[in-house]
Amino acid sequence: MENNLKTELFENFKNSKLMQLFGAEISNINDDYFEIRVPQKDFMMRSAGMFNGATMATLVDVSSYASALTKSNTQYYATVELKINYLSPAIGENLIAKAEVIKRGKILTVVRSDIYVAKQGSETLVATSLVTLMQLENENYSNQIH
Amino acid sequence: MENNLKTELFENFKNSKLMQLFGAEISNINDDYFEIRVPQKDFMMRSAGMFNGATMATLVDVSSYASALTKSNTQYYATVELKINYLSPAIGENLIAKAEVIKRGKILTVVRSDIYVAKQGSETLVATSLVTLMQLENENYSNQIH
């Protein structure tokens, strides 16, 4: 992966208000791969002590989107649809999203993002997902979708 | 819908750290129906000026879950899976989630949550979804799922 692109993705991530709010960090990045780690915060937790579904859906969305961007900085995407299966209660200190592109087409890109919870150093799969993204010709996509 | 239950749902919603963060309000509540409204906030927006997908997924998750709770305050649920289709760029001042239970089974409940954007008083459908929830026997669901 080109260093310029990597630097740009790190920069964009750092500037994301959403990711700042979540205290999120990029824990790995590679061709067709993007990994995000977040620590526990009050607003992410159910009263019974596990990460809530909204937080996992947010990580799926952001990590999938970012994984699509790992090939070129002249590509723009819109998320078409997102599907997540919650597998186990997410009890632990950190939540990690591991997104991998499984198909890059001319127009559509399909990503799988797996969500793990980290507890005392060991990781458990707690959710899996499939996300479809559409490549856009430029950043302002309203007139490309409507 | 019973007044006691309605009061309890309003109370729970008001105490949710996640919903406080979003500045969310319940805009309607009824049997099998739950409606949430959020104003624009920085962390909800894409740079091109529309609400991001993570915010819509969060509203789908919370509204669906809450709609399942409108029948009884002795029921607990876990979200099984969530699927959202993004239909149009969400440009406007408010985002509204309208969740409606379409099937209550003994164990599983299926909800559709439609997301609208409100702009100068008119509402446009920007996303639709299907969510499956599982009824639990009590609040601590780890040992009921594993």
Place this chain on the structure above:
Amino acid sequence: MENNLKTELFENFKNSKLMQLFGAEISNINDDYFEIRVPQKDFMMRSAGMFNGATMATLVDVSSYASALTKSNTQYYATVELKINYLSPAIGENLIAKAEVIKRGKILTVVRSDIYVAKQGSETLVATSLVTLMQLENENYSNQIH
């Protein structure tokens, strides 16, 4: 809806080997709407006496695809993804798929197809779905997708 197009859609449906196998009939057709009805056949049934999930998924796929074609006979589509929720056991004499386009974009079209079972004249909703289709420039789509 134009009569020419309607005639063409009926003709295509009649010539479909898959629909012949299912003994399927178009029970309604309109702008953005397509309805298919199939009678019980051995291969459609689970041993416990209800229609199987594969038959319902097939009707979702075919009805959604056909509903996308109700606007123009110069459009071609590929199915991008399909999601179906099974709501109740499908016990009855006929299965009916009611597909309705909920969003037509420049490239992507999203359809909801609801599956009903008919038993002694009354219909019950047994499954719902969301399907995404991509419009193609011509019939041979390999090089438009890859």
Place this chain on the structure above:
Amino acid sequence: MENNLKTELFENFKNSKLMQLFGAEISNINDDYFEIRVPQKDFMMRSAGMFNGATMATLVDVSSYASALTKSNTQYYATVELKINYLSPAIGENLIAKAEVIKRGKILTVVRSDIYVAKQGSETLVATSLVTLMQLENENYSNQIH
């Protein structure tokens, strides 16, 4: 995997009217794993020469269901929901579904079924999926779901 159970699954598969119609064969079976292979037949094909989406959805449904049964012959399942992403045009002689259980819970089981097309000996991934199944207490599930 127990030989008795394996024999029973082969027997059930051979007796399935749906699988007979498709000319399907089990090409592999193991704990939490079930693989089906079908040859081209007229009703499976789009006019442009690829396998249609309904055929792939059918294989996803059947293979996922069967993979859930590989642990015990005293378990019954109903399909809760099924989601399939079509990745590439499925051009080839055979279609192969490879279903693997990714989570077995007390009530719910989640399966991923990948669909490959085989052409002149080489296999290409053409679709992926996520399927949720619910374990039943006995074969007649109407009153367990309603």
